[in-house]
Amino acid sequence: MKFPGRRRHKHYFPVEDKDPIINQLHVVDRLKRNYICGIDQIVVDIEAKVDQAFLDEFGLQRGMSQVIDNDVTNALYDRLKRDDMIDYEFAGGTIGNTMHNYSVLADSRSVLLGVMSENIQIGSYAYKFLCNTSSRVDLDYLQPVPGPIGRCFTLIDDSGERTFAISAGMMNHLKPESIDKSLIEHASALVISAYLMRTSGEETMTQATMQAVKYANDAGVPVVLTLGTKFLIEQDPTWWAEFVEKHVDILAMNEEEGEAITGFDDPLLAADKALDWVDLVICTAGPKGLFMAGYVDDEKKRETEYPLLPGAIPEFNQYEFSRAMRRSACKQPIKAYSHTAPYMGGPDTIKNTNGAGDCALAAVLHDLSANVYHKLNVPNSAKHEQHAITYSSLAQISKYANRASYEVLVQHSPRLSRGLPEREDSLEQTYWDQ
Numbered sequence: 384m385k386f387p388g389r390r391r392h393k394h395y396f397p398v399e400d401k402d403p404i405i406n407q408l409h410v411v412d413r414l415k416r417n418y419i420c421g422i423d424q425i426v427v428d429i430e431a432k433v434d435q436a437f438l439d440e441f442g443l444q445r446g447m448s449q450v451i452d453n454d455v456t457n458a459l460y461d462r463l464k465r466d467d468m469i470d471y472e473f474a475g476g477t478i479g480n481t482m483h484n485y486s487v488l489a490d491s492r493s494v495l496l497g498v499m500s501e502n503i504q505i506g507s508y509a510y511k512f513l514c515n516t517s518s519r520v521d522l523d524y525l526q527p528v529p530g531p532i533g534r535c536f537t538l539i540d541d542s543g544e545r546t547f548a549i550s551a552g553m554m555n556h557l558k559p560e561s562i563d564k565s566l567i568e569h570a571s572a573l574v575i576s577a578y579l580m581r582t583s584g585e586e587t588m589t590q591a592t593m594q595a596v597k598y599a600n601d602a603g604v605p606v607v608l609t610l611g612t613k614f615l616i617e618q619d620p621t622w623w624a625e626f627v628e629k630h631v632d633i634l635a636m637n638e639e640e641g642e643a644i645t646g647f648d649d650p651l652l653a654a655d656k657a658l659d660w661v662d663l664v665i666c667t668a669g670p671k672g673l674f675m676a677g678y679v680d681d682e683k684k685r686e687t688e689y690p691l692l693p694g695a696i697p698e699f700n701q702y703e704f705s706r707a708m709r710r711s712a713c714k715q716p717i718k719a720y721s722h723t724a725p726y727m728g729g730p731d732t733i734k735n736t737n738g739a740g741d742c743a744l745a746a747v748l749h750d751l752s753a754n755v756y757h758k759l760n761v762p763n764s765a766k767h768e769q770h771a772i773t774y775s776s777l778a779q780i781s782k783y784a785n786r787a788s789y790e791v792l793v794q795h796s797p798r799l800s801r802g803l804p805e806r807e808d809s810l811e812q813t814y815w816d817q
């Protein structure tokens with residue numbers, strides 16, 4: 384486990400940096416390892432540049448995420464191939480991207496649940512998915528199916544608007560009996576997306592997801608939900624609010640999804656409203672940066688050393704140096720918020736926004752997992768006198784998530800090919816030292 388961010392303090396790398404004399408007394412000790420678990424619709428992302436006429440030809444609504452049947456899928460793919468319009472083909476999926484990026488950042492195990500074609504041919508979509516997924520992502524629990532995995536077409540027009548056309552294949556046929564109860568109960572977090580609830584007919588993904596959520600809720604394992612798309616939430620925001628309040632501990636969203644579920648277009652107010660339902664909120668807001676909101680016990684709060692910021696909630700970042708806690712673990716819970724502007728003001732040229740939010744969530748999950756890892760191996764550390772769910776403060780996590788998502792924005796792939804650089808050549812070290 385790599386520890387997140389770039390901090391220098393007494394808790395940094397506390398497991399490896401032990402006294403050499405003490406090490407000799409515990410040579411047989413092995414570090415305890417933890418993992419996070421995610422459920423996803425296993426898909427391959429296919430990206431192409433198109434115009435409105437192309438969307439009209441295949442009956443696609445601009446800017447929306449929509450499911451298409453096999454006939455439309457084959458015609459669409461053949462047309463893209465014939466006219467040489469495909470720019471990139473990547474292993475994809477919201478949670479698949481998040482698990483991959485987590486394992487790259489943390490250099491640690493994650494487990495991906497879903498389906499996989501039982502007969503895999505070289506060059507097939509399933510083959511491409513496996514080839515482009517980190518070896519740190521455990522795929523042993525995938526359920527074999529007698530058919531293709533999903534394909535997600537990301538069609539980008541001249542304005543940069545993205546239209547998603549999804550060919551389901553067998554991706555929604557994960558069965559409840561394929562969910563390993565022990566695997567979920569011993570995970571540091573269970574990560575799901577709103578897309579998993581969009582099934583019909585004989586598809587069993589929703590039932591399997593709810594089975595995993597029940598296991599996690601019963602075992603006290605944090606359930607992390609990423610909302611995925613505003614169009615799905617807008618269909619029934621009341622149902623989603625009730626689902627989040629009943630089953631979810633950590634909510635990840637962008638400002639549009641936040642408005643869809645809370646009714647507030649201001650990302651800070653949306654995050655504040657979401658705290659009525661969950662313990663921790665991550666809200667990405669494009670060029671505005673990233674907002675985080677959580678709870679801390681009044682006696683454990685830590686005031687910021689940064690200037691207090693104006694906003695819909697005046698001086699909202701007053702306690703952003705606090706580590707987030709579950710509301711139920713606080714004797715006197717108070718809300719804490721943080722905001723970080725885009726790293727370096729954002730890239731000069733954004734090559735791809737698909738996956739930036741997934742990477743930001745992966746960084747947050749890295750911090751949560753690092754806290755569990757540290758507690759497993761140094762349970763008597765003063766760091767754990769506070770029953771926090773994060774290793775770092777909200778301010779540091781926000782910076783780390785921004786920095787990680789920047790790496791996706793400046794590349795075409797939604798997945799990281801390597802961790803963050805050891806040295807920042809483009810920015811002074813004070814970005815992390817603050």
